Every structure is written in structure tokens, then in C-alpha cells.
Amino acid sequence: MELRTEKLTYEYDPGTSYAKKAIEDVDLVIRENEFIGLIGHTGSGKSTLIQHLNGLLKATSGRVLWNGKDIFGDGFDRKEFRGHVGLVFQYPEYQLFETDVLKDVCFGPKNLGLSEAEATARAKEALSLAGIDEKLYKASPFELSGGQKRRVAIAGVLAMKPDILILDEPTAGLDPKGRDEILDSISLIRSETKKTVILVSHSMDDVAQYVNRVIVINKGHIEFDGEPREIFSHIEELEEMGLSAPAISYILRDLKEAGFPIEGNALTVEEARDMILGIFRRGHV
Amino acid sequence: MSIIDVKNITYDYHKKDDQGNETESVRALDDVSLEVKEGEFIAVLGHNGSGKSTFAKHLNALLVPTGGTVYICGMDTSDTSNTLEVRKTAGMVFQNPDNQMVASVVDEEVGFGPENMGVPTDEILKRVDDALNSVGMYAYKDSSPTRLSGGQKQRIAIAGILAMKPKCIVADEPTAMLDPKGRADVLKVLHMLNKEQNVTIILITHNMEEVIDADRIFVMEGGKVVMNGSPREIFSHVKELQRLRLDVPEVTKLAFELKQKGLPLRDGILTREEFVNELRLLAKGRV
Structure with missing residues (x-):
């Protein structure tokens, strides 16, 4: 599986005085089982980019290739393709509409043309992956808690069996525990199903803790694409782009500036703890 | 006199079936009593469903209690003749900036509140300018709100409240949808209004890093x-907060973890500066 963009450019209101390039010359390759964090300030082009990845928007110039085939090429089956790249929008719980949880999750697979039995089987599998207990299958989606609703909405996309799951701010508005629970299930889904997950987030701490590749988009261009530890050591550049680094990266930078022999970067509390303990134990200070 | 005086309030939400008969009632607030003094910066924490937003809506009479009384500057919020004055005193900012914009130009947006209150035109124009200056958005006076970023829209929403000259701003997760810069800008504005104009701030948030500069924190549960x-005080209870589905700032967590592993750090470290200083002292002790 490979999703590739080539010189992807999208211009809003072309030919008018409001014309604005939302993304420009974006080259990306997305492969199997990656866990990608996509970050960028509001208006940086993130949403425009992800809408190209499943063909919701058609590029002004450049191409999106699914396993080498242009998704807007002649004879390309875009409906089938959208099953491969699932997009979970912000506040997806607002899109729940059915009378019970199971029916809501069945809606997608049924639309793909699957039989009732197949759709139900898929829905149950997706709900279990998303961590929704069987007892809730017959409940109205509107009786669930915020976190549960969001899981049901994610299950609705999972039931389409996408190879790539794109989630736009899946933790916005959730309490810290709810945030951890959602991110843990997303992480589990990825490791169990070998899907690729693209997490769009404004929380640098969440991105740092979970993903293994970070893509930073700024003014419609890819500024950084690489390993989180490396990217989050560019604190000043990230701040210039209206972003920030995880809290832990700031702590380590301050320690380094205060003369502590910190080498490299850590992304989680545990990593930083071990790094600091190491310094004290080795008697380096 | 306290600006906010909440005495033993309860609030019940009623669920109804399709015939309109009451099937169930849920107690969202249960005997809450508290006082806030003018000029305080208060943060409210609590997991989803703990009652934070229901509480916030009581502070400007969007909801009135089922039992007990809320006084805003001495005015009983359940007395409808006070409603307008209560809402002038305590203004609300909500989570989603897009749901709060009504006008097509920024200055009209900010002037909407005072215009509704019947403020004379000259005075409205002055208030709009002052409010936009306060939130650092004067340069966007003639822009369309739709062209602004989330953080900018939230600052416009705050300016809209400011133009009504409130004594108190209640902000219900105003940064939840914002990027790091937008988040920082909104917080800076709230702190500035608190310090320079003595506006009482009630900030509801899930972000633990945002509350370390508050004067007091209320934690809600059930x-x-x-x-x-x-x-x-609050963040020295790491385990208790985690039980309440909450968290502590990363630096506090790191200090807590190091202490568990034997480094003799003090409890309740809240800032990077404190943390670095503590480690420095510790390192000196070793040499």
C-alpha cells in the first residue's frame, strides 16, 4: 500500500482577488502501518491537505497516487478508494444520527453495498476495536458520554475497513483521561490491524507521545517531515510557525541552558525522568 | 461583597420521552457553595460530565438553580428583573469561536453587545476601539471575522464581551479548538484583563498547563x-487528580516521578523555573 502526492497544489478562489494557495508543491509518501502526526497552525493547510488524501478535493495542479494510480485518472474507482482512506472529522459525534449505536456503525458498510449480515459483522468488529462494550450496541448514540460518542463515530469509519485512518483533532474537548483513552485505542487499532494512522492535532504533547513520524505544515508547505525526537528539538522554528514543542522538550532545554549535561531530546515524562536520573546517578553534576 | 456568591445550589436536568412525560432527572449540580472575590483569577477543572459547564451557565443566568441561590454582585440570578444586569456583569466566552460570530465585520461584531444594551453610538465606537486594543486586534477592525484564525476569533469574542464592560468573564474551554499560538494569545489576554483592568476571570479548561497562574482552582466531580x-495545593495531589480523570502539568508529573525514584524534590513544583532551580540545588548539594 502506498499513498503518494506529487507537487500537490490547491488554490482557493483562483482567478479572483481572493485567490490563495492553501497548499503548494506538497510531495509526500505514506506507507503501511505508519503512525503520523500532522501539525500546523490554523490556516496552515492541514485540512486542505487531508481532504486531498481521500479525494474530497481535487488538486489545482499535481496528483494523488494510490498504489501508483492517479485518483483522478480515467477509470479510477474513487468510491472504492474512499473506503481505503477513512477520514474522521473534528467533533465526529455531531454526525451520529441513527436510533442505536450498532445501526449507526452499520451505515457506512451498507453504503459500500455489503449485505446486512456482513455490515453487522463489520460494525461489531469495529465497535470492539474502538473499545465500545456490547451492552451499548442497542443504546441511543445520544445517551452516551462525550468520549463514548466519539468512539462510536470512529468505529463508523473503521467499519469501512480503511487502510489509512485520518483523524482530525480526535481529542478536542475531552478531559485528560478521555484523551488518553481515545489515543490508546487508536494506538491499539494501529498495532492490531496494521493500518496507517494520521493524527491531526494541536497538542504537541499527544503527538510526541504516540506517533513515529511528524509532518509539519506551514503556509501550505511541508517544513519538516521526520522523527518526532528530532523535529521537536527545533523549538524556535516551531514557535515561529505558531506551534510549540512538547512541555518535556522545554524542560530539557532549560536544564541544558542551566548547565546540566543533557544530550538529545526526550518526548515523554518517563524518558526525561530516566535521562535526569542517569545524570544524577553517574555523578555528572 | 463577593462578586460571585453561590449558596447551596443544585440543578436537575429533566429527561422527557416523546410524549413529553418526565422519565428521569439527572442532578448536574449537587449542593455547590462558593465565593469569588472581585479581581480573582479562578480556574475550574473537572472531567467531562462533572458539572463544570452547568456551573458556568449559572454565573450569567443562562441557567438558574433548581435549589439554592446564585448572587452576582448581590443580585439574585433567579429574579428575572436582574437578568440583563447579571449578563452585563458576567459575560461568557464559549469553546467554538465560529458559533459566536454574528456580524460580517469585526467592529460590528464587537459593537453588537453594547448596541443591544442601548449604549449611545459615540460611546459604542469608543468601547469597540478600546476593546479591540485590549485584545490586540485593532488592526483587524474592518476585517471579516470569517478570515481570522481560531485564536483571533476567540479574542474578538472576548472583545465583544469587554465592550459591555463586564466585571467578570466566564470562559468555558475557550482554547480547546486552538493551535498553540492561539491558545497562548487567548490566555495572555485573559491574564492581562485580570491584572490591568481587575476583571474577575473564571476559566474552565482541560489543559493543566493553563491553570498554574490562577489564584485558585476549583475541581468538580459529580x-x-x-x-x-x-x-x-491542588497539584500536590497527583494521585487524587488522576482518580478524578484529571492530570497535572508535565513538569509537576516529572518532578513527582523523580521523587518516586528517590530524588529528594519538594511537592507541588509548577513551573520549569522552579524545577530547574530545585535540580540545581540538588546538584550543588552533591558536589
Whole structure:
């Protein structure tokens, strides 16, 4: 599986005085089982980019290739393709509409043309992956808690069996525990199903803790694409782009500036703890 | 006199079936009592469903209590003849900036509140300019709100409240949808209004890093206020907060973890500066 963009450019209101390039010359390759964090300030082009990845928007110039085939090429089956790249929008719980949880999750697979039995089987599998207990299958989606609703909405996309799951701010508005629970299930889904997950987030701490590749988009261009530890050591550049680094990266930078022999970067509390303990134990200070 | 005086309030939501008969009632607030003095910066924490937003809506009479009384500057919010004055005193900012914009130009947006209050035109124009200057958005006076970023829209929403000259701003997760810069800008504005204009701030948030500069934190659980204290007091209870589905700032967590592993650090470290200083002292002791 490979999703590739080539010189992807999208211009809003072309030919008018409001014309604005939302993304420009974006080259990306997305492969199997990656866990990608996509970050960028509001208006940086993130949403425009992800809408190209499943063909919701058609590029002004450049191409999106699914396993080498242009998704807007002649004879390309875009409906089938959208099953491969699932997009979970912000506040997806607002899109729940059915009378019970199971029916809501069945809606997608049924639309793909699957039989009732197949759709139900898929829905149950997706709900279990998303961590929704069987007892809730017959409940109205509107009786669930915020976190549960969001899981049901994610299950609705999972039931389409996408190879790539794109989630736009899946933790916005959730309490810290709810945030951890959602991110843990997303992480589990990825490791169990070998899907690729693209997490769009404004929380640098969440991105740092979970993903293994970070893509930073700024003014419609890819500024950084690489390993989180490396990217989050560019604190000043990230701040210039209206972003920030995880809290832990700031702590380590301050320690380094205060003369502590910190080498490299850590992304989680545990990593930083071990790094600091190491310094004290080795008697380096 | 306290600007906010909440006495033993309860609030019940009623669920109804399709015939309109009441099937169930849920107690969202359960015997909450608290006082806030003018000029305080209060943060309210609590997991989803703990009653934070229901509480916030009581502060400007969007909801009135089922039992007990809310006084805003001495005015009983359940007395409808006070409603307008209560809403002038305590203004609300909500989570989603897009749901709060009504006008097509920024200055009209900010002037909407005072215009509704019947403020004379000259005075409205002055208030709009002052409010936009306060939130650092004067340069966008003639822009369309739709062209602004989330953080900018939230600052416009705050300016819209400011133009009504409130004594108190209640902000219900105003940064939840913002990028790091937008988040920082909104917080800076709230702190500035608090310090320079003595506006009382009630900030509801899930972000622990945002509350360390508050004067006091209320922690809610099951419709009750279960903790009430300074950030340092509250965040020294790491385990208790985790049980309440909450968290502590990353630096506090790191200090806590190091202490568990035997480094003799003090409890309740809240800032990077404190943390670095503590480690420095520790390192000196070793040499």
C-alpha cells in the first residue's frame, strides 16, 4: 500500500482577488502501518491537505497516487478508494444520527453495498476495536458520554475497513483521561490491524507521545517531515510557525541552558525522568 | 461583597420521552457553595460530565438553580428583573469561536453587545476601539471575522464581551479548538484583563498547563466542588487528580516521578523555573 502526492497544489478562489494557495508543491509518501502526526497552525493547510488524501478535493495542479494510480485518472474507482482512506472529522459525534449505536456503525458498510449480515459483522468488529462494550450496541448514540460518542463515530469509519485512518483533532474537548483513552485505542487499532494512522492535532504533547513520524505544515508547505525526537528539538522554528514543542522538550532545554549535561531530546515524562536520573546517578553534576 | 456568591445550589436536568412525560432527572449540580472575590483569577477543572459547564451557565443566568441561590454582585440570578444586569456583569466566552460570530465585520461584531444594551453610538465606537486594543486586534477592525484564525476569533469574542464592560468573564474551554499560538494569545489576554483592568476571570479548561497562574482552582466531580485551593495545593495531589480523570502539568508529573525514584524534590513544583532551580540545588548539594 502506498499513498503518494506529487507537487500537490490547491488554490482557493483562483482567478479572483481572493485567490490563495492553501497548499503548494506538497510531495509526500505514506506507507503501511505508519503512525503520523500532522501539525500546523490554523490556516496552515492541514485540512486542505487531508481532504486531498481521500479525494474530497481535487488538486489545482499535481496528483494523488494510490498504489501508483492517479485518483483522478480515467477509470479510477474513487468510491472504492474512499473506503481505503477513512477520514474522521473534528467533533465526529455531531454526525451520529441513527436510533442505536450498532445501526449507526452499520451505515457506512451498507453504503459500500455489503449485505446486512456482513455490515453487522463489520460494525461489531469495529465497535470492539474502538473499545465500545456490547451492552451499548442497542443504546441511543445520544445517551452516551462525550468520549463514548466519539468512539462510536470512529468505529463508523473503521467499519469501512480503511487502510489509512485520518483523524482530525480526535481529542478536542475531552478531559485528560478521555484523551488518553481515545489515543490508546487508536494506538491499539494501529498495532492490531496494521493500518496507517494520521493524527491531526494541536497538542504537541499527544503527538510526541504516540506517533513515529511528524509532518509539519506551514503556509501550505511541508517544513519538516521526520522523527518526532528530532523535529521537536527545533523549538524556535516551531514557535515561529505558531506551534510549540512538547512541555518535556522545554524542560530539557532549560536544564541544558542551566548547565546540566543533557544530550538529545526526550518526548515523554518517563524518558526525561530516566535521562535526569542517569545524570544524577553517574555523578555528572 | 463577593462578586460571585453561590449558596447551596443544585440543578436537575429533566429527561422527557416523546410524549413529553418526565422519565428521569439527572442532578448536574449537587449542593455547590462558593465565593469569588472581585479581581480573582479562578480556574475550574473537572472531567467531562462533572458539572463544570452547568456551573458556568449559572454565573450569567443562562441557567438558574433548581435549589439554592446564585448572587452576582448581590443580585439574585433567579429574579428575572436582574437578568440583563447579571449578563452585563458576567459575560461568557464559549469553546467554538465560529458559533459566536454574528456580524460580517469585526467592529460590528464587537459593537453588537453594547448596541443591544442601548449604549449611545459615540460611546459604542469608543468601547469597540478600546476593546479591540485590549485584545490586540485593532488592526483587524474592518476585517471579516470569517478570515481570522481560531485564536483571533476567540479574542474578538472576548472583545465583544469587554465592550459591555463586564466585571467578570466566564470562559468555558475557550482554547480547546486552538493551535498553540492561539491558545497562548487567548490566555495572555485573559491574564492581562485580570491584572490591568481587575476583571474577575473564571476559566474552565482541560489543559493543566493553563491553570498554574490562577489564584485558585476549583475541581468538580459529580456536580460537587471536591477540591478548592491554590494551584500548588491542588497539584500536590497527583494521585487524587488522576482518580478524578484529571492530570497535572508535565513538569509537576516529572518532578513527582523523580521523587518516586528517590530524588529528594519538594511537592507541588509548577513551573520549569522552579524545577530547574530545585535540580540545581540538588546538584550543588552533591558536589
